Amino acid sequence: MDHRLKSFHRISGITIAAFVALHLFNHMLALAGPESHIATMTLLRRFYRHPVAETVLLLAVVNQVITGIRLHKKDRSGQRRGWQAAQHWSGLYLAFFFVIHLGAVLVGRTVLQLDTNFYFGVAGLNTFPFALFFVPYYALAVIGFFVHVASIHARKMQRTVLGLPPDTQAKAMVFLGLCFTVVLLYGLTNGFTGVEIPPEYGVLIGK
Secondary structure (H helix, E strand, O other): OHHHHHHHHHHHHHHHHHHHHHHHHHHHHHHHOHHHHHHHHHHHHHHHOOHHHHHHHHHHHHHHHHHHHHHHHHOOOOOOOHHHHHHHHHHHHHHHHHHHHHHHHHHHHHOOOOOOOHHHHHOOOOOOOOHHHHHHHHHHHHHHHHHHHHHHHHHHOOOOEOOEOHHHHHHHHHHHHHHHHHHHHHHHOOOOOOOOOOHHHHHHHOO
């Protein structure tokens, strides 16, 4: 049973990781301005908002959260150390983030009737005091993603690359994730100077 549970978790994880990679690439284009970000998102939506692709992605997220929580409950030995602990805690945070983030997007689309584009995503990041929550909320999610992948890499990788052992490779991935997060936030906040939020998105920030 544990083997099947881990297999389901791994399959949905790979599916989600592919989408997250595209999503983060899209966010990095904010460095070139909101227009570039929105244009690329519009193009990518032709694929991931196709009913079949969107259903697969939603099911993958649901499966990832459920199997992750079940795996957490099955392993309460308290003996987690190092990369095993990093994988465990980053996974729990990502499960929390996916539930909140996905719920917010669905409410934005169906209840608020908003285009959940660049401005929907960055409204909280660029408005005080909401930024006090959203900056660490998003930063921890991005870092958590890199830590989770690095943890799996450290535990599964069996060979050196460019003379670096798996543990060092994983640490390099985490460092890359930290740098990536700073650059990402720089782009999503217009170089930390703030992005002007259109009036239609004022409902998100109490305006």
